[in-house]
Amino acid sequence: MSWTLPLAERVRNLKPSPTLAVDTKAKTLKAQGVDIINLSAGEPDFDTPEHIKEAAIKAIRDGFTKYTPVGGIPELKEAIAAKIEQDYKLTYRSEQIMVSTGGKQVLYNVAQAILDPGDEVIIPVPYWVSYPAMVELAGGKVRFLPSDPDKNFALDLMALGSMLTSGTKAIILNSPSNPTGAVYSRDDLKTVADLAVEHNFVVITDDIYDQIRFGNEGPENIASVAPEAQDHVVVVNGVSKTYAMTGWRIGYLAGPKAVVKAATKIQSQSTSNPNSIAQKATLAALTGPQDGVLKMKQAFFERKNYIMERLRAIPGISCVEPKGAFYVFPDLSSYYGKEASGQKINDSLDMADYLLEKAQIAGVPGVAFGDNRFMRFSYATDLSIIQEGMDRLSAALSNLK
Ligand code: PMP
Ligand code: GLU
Numbered sequence: 001m002s003w004t005l006p007l008a009e010r011v012r013n014l015k016p017s018p019t020l021a022v023d024t025k026a027k028t029l030k031a032q033g034v035d036i037i038n039l040s041a042g043e044p045d046f047d048t049p050e051h052i053k054e055a056a057i058k059a060i061r062d063g064f065t066k067y068t069p070v071g072g073i074p075e076l077k078e079a080i081a082a083k084i085e086q087d088y089k090l091t092y093r094s095e096q097i098m099v100s101t102g103g104k105q106v107l108y109n110v111a112q113a114i115l116d117p118g119d120e121v122i123i124p125v126p127y128w129v130s131y132p133a134m135v136e137l138a139g140g141k142v143r144f145l146p147s148d149p150d151k152n153f154a155l156d157l158m159a160l161g162s163m164l165t166s167g168t169k170a171i172i173l174n175s176p177s178n179p180t181g182a183v184y185s186r187d188d189l190k191t192v193a194d195l196a197v198e199h200n201f202v203v204i205t206d207d208i209y210d211q212i213r214f215g216n217e218g219p220e221n222i223a224s225v226a227p228e229a230q231d232h233v234v235v236v237n238g239v240s241k242t243y244a245m246t247g248w249r250i251g252y253l254a255g256p257k258a259v260v261k262a263a264t265k266i267q268s269q270s271t272s273n274p275n276s277i278a279q280k281a282t283l284a285a286l287t288g289p290q291d292g293v294l295k296m297k298q299a300f301f302e303r304k305n306y307i308m309e310r311l312r313a314i315p316g317i318s319c320v321e322p323k324g325a326f327y328v329f330p331d332l333s334s335y336y337g338k339e340a341s342g343q344k345i346n347d348s349l350d351m352a353d354y355l356l357e358k359a360q361i362a363g364v365p366g367v368a369f370g371d372n373r374f375m376r377f378s379y380a381t382d383l384s385i386i387q388e389g390m391d392r393l394s395a396a397l398s399n400l401k
Pocket of ligand 1: 042101102103104105128174178206208237238239240246249250251
């Protein structure tokens with residue numbers, strides 16, 4: 001008789017990351033020869049800049065291939081602190097920095113480090129797919145804070161104020177946002193900082209897209225806008241998006257010493273240090289020439305303008321103009337209830353399936369980000385691919401009756 005190995009309760013309700021799932025499906029179809037337009041992946045199409053790759057090659061040649069301190073090599077922590085000082089005018093000492101295997105691991109470790117069962121974490125909707133899962137894996141309770149596309153997905157401060165309870169432990173902010181590209185205003189950040197100080201909760205600011213902003217303002221986060229709240233803020237960042245280094249897996253945390261110590265302890269019992277070679281590459285990324293970052297940002301800006309122009313020309317679509325990151329999040333719900341060749345579209349999952357099967361466009365259904373009206377398309381890909389994708393989208397939608 002066969003035996004079914006019993007899995008843990010916590011994993012039974014856990015869904016795999018939908019962004020990675022769609023991307024894997026699209027890449028698999030492409031490898032099988034299907035002509036897929038992949039607008040699902042949240043990863044820059046650019047190659048990692050040459051000087052960063054060279055630093056990694058040198059690290060290997062120099063034999064820098066052993067365990068490092070769990071929270072990262074001292075010179076990298078110093079470079080991270082210097083970069084934060086330069087960009088945000090905020091001072092962090094070395095013991096307030098931890099380097100991890102991607103921003104994702106930072107967020108996971110922070111959730112494990114600060115949440116007790118039942119602690120409430122406020123997550124603005126639409127949210128990045130992994131936030132609720134990470135909170136729940138740590139035993140926390142997610143409280144969703146809706147936002148309105150007609151207000152550019154701004155934080156609803158009235159609703160936030162009324163959601164705070166004695167159990168509120170943290171809020172997770174992501175500005176520029178994945179999936180909307182929205183950027184929170186300084187005034188709103190200031191208000192959240194005041195609330196955090198008054199009610200003693202933690203603000204986790206996921207700054208992973210902070211260098212990819214299309215306005216004139218430089219990088220900024222809640223701690224740079226309200227430095228008096230710095231000890232309530234946990235900064236999460238990394239090199240995946242800014243330096244086209246998704247596969248290298250380096251992210252970092254800057255925050256109160258106690259949180260860093262706790263998150264590092266968790267890291268010491270789970271993954272140990274992040275990859276030694278990737279740490280050297282990250283050092284080169286942060287301290288070397290930054291012209292590659294500007295070039296990529298300019299390309300994302302041009303692609304954003306192009307894809308917005310195309311979306312505006314498709315009847316029945318509304319889309320908030322992104323102010324950063326590399327995603328558009330159009331509302332396609334006016335097509336729900338319609339059908340083509342017997343296939344009825346009821347929600348964003350149906351829409352994503354329809355576009356993949358009938359038009360070979362891969363996008364991520366909005367339900368994965370907490371709102372079924374939308375779909376997310378990434379424009380971190382070549383203009384010619386975006387062009388073909390928009391041609392196909394427009395044709396596929398016009399076939400729905
Ligand atoms: N936060 C957001 C909002 C993201 O989109 C990503 C992309 N995967 C991450 C964090 C984590 O990125 P990484 O682990 O590659 O640093
Ligand atoms: N953050 C990217 C995205 O949202 C990469 C995938 C992931 O880590 O979930 O598409």
